Amino acid sequence: MVAAVSSPSARASSATVAVEGLSHWYGHAAMRRQVLQGVDLTITPGEVVLLTGPSGCGKTTLLTLVGALRSVQQGSVRVFGQELHGAGRDVRQRLRRSIGMIFQGHNLLRCLTAEQNVQMGSDLLEGLSYRARRDQARQWLRAVGLGDELGKLPHDLSGGQKQRVAIARALAARPRLLLADEPTAALDSRTGREVVDLLQSLAREQGCGVLMVTHDPRILDVADRLVRMEDGRLMQDG
Amino acid sequence: MNQFWRSRRIPLAWLLLARQPMRLGVALAGIAFAGILMFMQLGFRDGLFEASVTVHKLFDADLVLMSPRTMSSIGMAGFPRRRLVQAMADPEVSGTTPVHWNLLLWRNPQTRNTRSILTLGFDPTDPLFTDPTLTEKAKALTQKGRVLFDDRSRPEFGPIAEWFKQGKVVETEVAGKRVRVAELVSLGPSFGADGNMLTSRETFLQLMPGTPPGSIELGLIRLKPGADPAQVAARLKTMLPSDVSIYTKKGFEEFEKNYWRSSTAIGFIFTLGAGMGFVVGCVIVYQILYSDVSDHLPEYATLMAMGYRLAGLLGVVAREALILAMLGYLPAYLAGQGLYALVRSGTRLPVEMDPQRALLVFGMILVMCMGSAAFAMRRLADADPAEIF
Ligand SMILES: Nc1ncnc2c1ncn2[C@@H]1O[C@H](COP(=O)(O)OP(=O)(O)OP(=O)(O)O)[C@@H](O)[C@H]1O
Numbered sequence: 001m002v003a004a005v006s007s008p009s010a011r012a013s014s015a016t017v018a019v020e021g022l023s024h025w026y027g028h029a030a031m032r033r034q035v036l037q038g039v040d041l042t043i044t045p046g047e048v049v050l051l052t053g054p055s056g057c058g059k060t061t062l063l064t065l066v067g068a069l070r071s072v073q074q075g076s077v078r079v080f081g082q083e084l085h086g087a088g089r090d091v092r093q094r095l096r097r098s099i100g101m102i103f104q105g106h107n108l109l110r111c112l113t114a115e116q117n118v119q120m121g122s123d124l125l126e127g128l129s130y131r132a133r134r135d136q137a138r139q140w141l142r143a144v145g146l147g148d149e150l151g152k153l154p155h156d157l158s159g160g161q162k163q164r165v166a167i168a169r170a171l172a173a174r175p176r177l178l179l180a181d182e183p184t185a186a187l188d189s190r191t192g193r194e195v196v197d198l199l200q201s202l203a204r205e206q207g208c209g210v211l212m213v214t215h216d217p218r219i220l221d222v223a224d225r226l227v228r229m230e231d232g233r234l235m236q237d238g
Numbered sequence: 239m240n241q242f243w244r245s246r247r248i249p250l251a252w253l254l255l256a257r258q259p260m261r262l263g264v265a266l267a268g269i270a271f272a273g274i275l276m277f278m279q280l281g282f283r284d285g286l287f288e289a290s291v292t293v294h295k296l297f298d299a300d301l302v303l304m305s306p307r308t309m310s311s312i313g314m315a316g317f318p319r320r321r322l323v324q325a326m327a328d329p330e331v332s333g334t335t336p337v338h339w340n341l342l343l344w345r346n347p348q349t350r351n352t353r354s355i356l357t358l359g360f361d362p363t364d365p366l367f368t369d370p371t372l373t374e375k376a377k378a379l380t381q382k383g384r385v386l387f388d389d390r391s392r393p394e395f396g397p398i399a400e401w402f403k404q405g406k407v408v409e410t411e412v413a414g415k416r417v418r419v420a421e422l423v424s425l426g427p428s429f430g431a432d433g434n435m436l437t438s439r440e441t442f443l444q445l446m447p448g449t450p451p452g453s454i455e456l457g458l459i460r461l462k463p464g465a466d467p468a469q470v471a472a473r474l475k476t477m478l479p480s481d482v483s484i485y486t487k488k489g490f491e492e493f494e495k496n497y498w499r500s501s502t503a504i505g506f507i508f509t510l511g512a513g514m515g516f517v518v519g520c521v522i523v524y525q526i527l528y529s530d531v532s533d534h535l536p537e538y539a540t541l542m543a544m545g546y547r548l549a550g551l552l553g554v555v556a557r558e559a560l561i562l563a564m565l566g567y568l569p570a571y572l573a574g575q576g577l578y579a580l581v582r583s584g585t586r587l588p589v590e591m592d593p594q595r596a597l598l599v600f601g602m603i604l605v606m607c608m609g610s611a612a613f614a615m616r617r618l619a620d621a622d623p624a625e626i627f
């Protein structure tokens with residue numbers, strides 16, 4: 001099946017993400033159902049790609065496969081040149097350190113302050129002193145406009161603030177790829193807009209590719225490229 | 239040092255515990271309770287066994303002769319006193335003391351009730367105890383009908399020490415015969431005897447006229463400096479007839495402790511009690527850690543999605559357990575010490591916080607916490623980072 005990837009183009013090998021002929025199934029035997037059908041997708045460094053499509057078409061599934069959270073069943077997924085098809089647990093775990101993830105819910109650690117939550121991201125960086133990592137966490141929080149809320153627990157932050165902490169946490173690990181699944185779903189439209197703008201500008205600064213799933217039509221303009229998915233197939237436009 | 243700052247991380251284990259003070263409190267109370275239970279049970283067990291040899295430990299002897307028919311200090315059989323004289327033939331034996339040993343009835347001079355008292359009869363010029371103050375006091379025993387009373391005997395024997403210190407002449411009946419307290423000594427009650435008194439051989443035979451002539455219950459043997467007690471014991475064993483048994487001093491104490499160990503359920507009961515404390519602690523810690531891991535499962539999954547290793551997260555649970563063990567042990571240790579003091583003053587049992595037991599209980603608490611953590615960790619396997627989007 002790996003052999004199906006016959007001639008990786010020059011573009012694909014330098015790409016942040018290169019997906020070719022990716023198919024995925026859920027369930028076993030009679031319950032087995034195909035949710036991805038031969039998906040091809042390339043994201044170049046620094047490119048912001050927005051993924052839309054009806055509910056249940058397989059967007060989250062694609063994201064988890066690119067994010068090395070699930071093992072690839074068929075086809076090829078290469079992230080930073082690393083083939084994920086057949087990659088073991090350890091390879092995927094190490095790769096995830098370079099992938100920032102932002103979830104629909106904020107998924108912050110309830111027992112940690114905003115600063116400590118962000119430091120859980122910068123703690124993944126090797127060879128830095130504790131103080132350096134803490135300073136970075138503070139800088140990221142300032143960058144997302146939460147310089148005054150360092151010591152607050154998630155419990156005491158608003159939804160938008162929590163999502164911004166989550167962005168800071170994702171970026172603090174200096175990822176080369178950012179995956180976001182409906183990061184604005186829990187926010188009102190104005191806050192959502194702010195969060196997405198922030199995400200885009202910070203990702204641009206870092207030269208970090210972005211793959212974002214969204215249903216929100218008002219934020220589509222941040223994209224370099226829009227990709228639409230239907231029934232497990234991608235239809236690219238522009 | 240540099241390495242430390244590099245490897246230092248957010249103290250996640252501690253924060254997980256500290257940000258839930260209620261749960262932490264319950265966990266610590268549970269562990270402390272289990273620890274206190276173990277301290278008490280093991281303390282009582284060891285204290286009771288130790289208490290069986292309060293008097294044994296005082297003797298000035300390297301080796302000890304007893305009758306092979308003797309099973310314990312509450313039933314000492316006699317053997318020929320000649321055996322001690324024969325033992326003197328060994329070049330490394332420096333001295334011996336024949337001792338009469340029996341439980342006699344002491345009449346409380348205040349209430350007129352009688353109670354068994356351990357009575358030792360010896361020649362007042364012979365060394366008996368390692369305590370040098372006894373030599374002086376023993377001189378008073380040369381007069382017939384005089385005894386040295388143990389002021390640490392249980393109060394049921396009467397206010398003897400109190401009266402004596404007030405300068406009164408304290409007289410009472412032992413085995414139906416009149417005796418007078420000549421001095422006080424401090425020995426302490428043991429398992430088999432609530433009180434003790436010392437007297438001369440003559441007085442002892444007067445109190446126990448039925449004693450066969452030339453028969454004693456205990457023979458103390460002292461060796462020259464540098465002699466190996468085990469070697470001399472082996473030589474004496476071949477030299478002396480089989481109507482005596484030879485023990486080292488330690489062996490003598492062990493013999494007595496073993497009697498109480500094997501003939502009573504004390505060891506079993508208290509070990510069982512300690513085991514129950516252990517089990518209760520395990521259940522509590524497991525419950526706490528399990529619900530802690532379950533509650534934070536999405537957060538653990540998030541950390542895995544961020545690239546944290548499963549082993550690292552297992553380490554967090556293990557560190558939580560370690561923190562619980564250390565924080566829970568501290569109050570258990572302090573409370574244990576307080577309770578031991580209470581027991582000592584209330585029952586005069588020699589219950590001490592000996593380092594070995596302190597370490598044992600800490601080890602049990604550690605095993606309790608880490609074992610529970612190991613089981614609670616299995617819940618972490620359910621943290622699937624793919625399910626968090
Ligand atoms: N773990 C799973 N086991 C079985 N089926 C699943 C699983 N996860 C998703 N599915 C199914 O696979 C299909 C695609 O799911 P997916 O979550 O990728 O859709 P989506 O495009 O993200 O939808 P939405 O916009 O509602 O989030 C859906 O029909 C869903 O029911």
Ligand SMILES: [Mg+2]
Nearest residue numbers: 059060061181
């Ligand atoms: Mg989805």
